[in-house]
Amino acid sequence: MHVIYYCYGSAHSSVASAAIHLGRLPSDRVPTQEEVLRLTDFDQVESWQIGTLFFKGHDEFDNPVYTLGLGPEQAVAKQALLSFLDRLGLDTGNLFLNHALPHINRYAKAGGALSRRYGLVKWGRPLSAYGIRRDYFKLVEFVQGVKVEESRRMMHKHGG
Amino acid sequence: MKHRVYYDSGTGVAALLAAAIRLKKLRGDVLPSVETVAAFLRDHDKVRPKGDVHLLGELRGERIYWCGLGRSATIAVRTWRHFLHLYEERQEDYFFYQVPSPKKRRWKRGERLLNKPGQREKARQYLAEAAVKEYALFLTVLMTDWQEG
Numbered sequence: 001m002h003v004i005y006y007c008y009g010s011a012h013s014s015v016a017s018a019a020i021h022l023g024r025l026p027s028d029r030v031p032t033q034e035e036v037l038r039l040t041d042f043d044q045v046e047s048w049q050i051g052t053l054f055f056k057g058h059d060e061f062d063n064p065v066y067t068l069g070l071g072p073e074q075a076v077a078k079q080a081l082l083s084f085l086d087r088l089g090l091d092t093g094n095l096f097l098n099h100a101l102p103h104i105n106r107y108a109k110a111g112g113a114l115s116r117r118y119g120l121v122k123w124g125r126p127l128s129a130y131g132i133r134r135d136y137f138k139l140v141e142f143v144q145g146v147k148v149e150e151s152r153r154m155m156h157k158h159g160g
Numbered sequence: 161m162k163h164r165v166y167y168d169s170g171t172g173v174a175a176l177l178a179a180a181i182r183l184k185k186l187r188g189d190v191l192p193s194v195e196t197v198a199a200f201l202r203d204h205d206k207v208r209p210k211g212d213v214h215l216l217g218e219l220r221g222e223r224i225y226w227c228g229l230g231r232s233a234t235i236a237v238r239t240w241r242h243f244l245h246l247y248e249e250r251q252e253d254y255f256f257y258q259v260p261s262p263k264k265r266r267w268k269r270g271e272r273l274l275n276k277p278g279q280r281e282k283a284r285q286y287l288a289e290a291a292v293k294e295y296a297l298f299l300t301v302l303m304t305d306w307q308e309g
Contacts (some may be wrong), residue, residue, distance in 0.1 A: 002246065050235050050238075051234070051235035051236065051237070051238030051239045051242070052238060052239075052242060053239070053242035053243065053246065068239070069235075070232070070235060070239070071231070071232055071235040072231055072232075073210075073211075073230050073231050073232045075211070076210045076211035076229060076230050076231075076232045076236075077211065077229075077232040077235050077236050077239060078211070079209050079210065079211030079212055080211035080212075080213060080227060080229055080232060080236040080239075080240075081236065081239050081240065081243060083211065083212045083213040083227075084165070084213045084225075084227075084236075084240055084243075085243060085247070086213075087213050087214075087215050087225060088163065088249075090247050090249075
């Protein structure tokens with residue numbers, strides 16, 4: 001199963017979610033500002049890379065975890081992806097797509113836009129990290145929900 | 161098997177027309193009448209979610225698809241390529257063609273009305289009129305017959 005966290009640009013909410021999923025950020029406490037900023041992929045993706053599938057690592061179920069940016073019309077881009085694969089007769093049942101953007105607050109979103117869209121990295125990057133930390137446990141809760149569902153799907157797949 | 165996907169940045173009607181010419185469902189050698197294009201649209205422009213990819217038909221071992229991608233056009237194509245890799249598909253079997261939409265006001269009005277109940281017939285008429293006036297747009301796309309057209 002491919003676990004995919006998607007958002008607007010694959011730079012903040014999906015990156016932080018994947019990091020929690022893979023244990024690169026803690027689940028039991030709020031990480032420090034430095035811990036968030038030290039993630040090699042946090043606030044890094046450029047606009048022209050939106051739509052790229054970024055591999056992040058394997059989780060405890062040995063499933064590959066990815067992040068993906070789907071731009072301003074995420075529902076349309078997602079529909080285009082899934083219907084395209086369906087028309088080709090490819091099995092989309094092994095794709096587990098999770099929308100990370102609704103699980104971060106406006107500070108993180110504003111910081112992300114300042115940094116990625118307007119190039120104001122100096123102000124945007126710390127603001128987005130602050131936003132992630134401010135409502136951190138909402139993000140942890142989201143990822144834990146993803147893991148529960150992932151585990152359920154794995155059990156179902158193996159007839160458990 | 162080759163797969164050719166025609167897409168546009170609107171509702172998909174421009175992509176549908178280009179795909180139809182490719183499949184010879186619409187003439188490419190002579191200018192069709194407004195009535196012919198409107199009738200073709202009546203048979204094919206079903207209401208479906210934006211972004212949905214449709215198979216229009218098959219010709220000489222090639223499958224021809226069309227879709228409207230709105231503002232997601234560039235992103236969707238990049239994502240398709242990455243997922244083709246994920247599924248270990250042969251990239252060289254897939255061709256994606258961006259179809260520009262006619263600039264006519266009638267085209268824009270037609271696209272706007274297309275999803276309004278009771279307005280679809282009027283929408284098709286607007287679209288057909290604009291399409292016939294700028295038919296060369298679709299033929300030009302069909303001339304860009306190489307990878308990433």
